[in-house]
Amino acid sequence: MVKISIIPDKIPKVIWNKKDYEEIILYALGAFGPLETKEFINKPEELITNRIDKDIFKENISFLTEKQFLIEFTHADKVYYKLTPQGEDKLLKRIKQYPIIMNIFRYLDNILG
Secondary structure (H helix, E strand, O other), X not given: OOOOOOOOOOOOHHHHOXXXXXXXXXXXXXXXXXXXXXXXEOEHHHOEOOOEOHHHHHHHHHHHHHOOOEEEEEEOOEEEEEEOHHHHHHHHHXXXXXXXXXXXXXXXXXXXX
């Protein structure tokens, strides 16, 4: 059985291929809710090498936390991240450049109200 990971498997290619890690992190948290650190980073010892390099992740997560776009919290001895309202606003501003994603939002908004 193949395990599907949020990063990179569920990140739209139009976002993943840019390698804008701030945007990838914001999108993942906006689309899937709070995520554990391990969802984001490579783990070569477990042959997980298609995610974000640990140092690059730390640099980007520090910037996003400092700008108050996300918060870090601990639950059951695991570190998680989630978007703040400011992070949600930042994400919405950034994804407006992707017409296909905006079309999905409009479609869902029409269905869900």
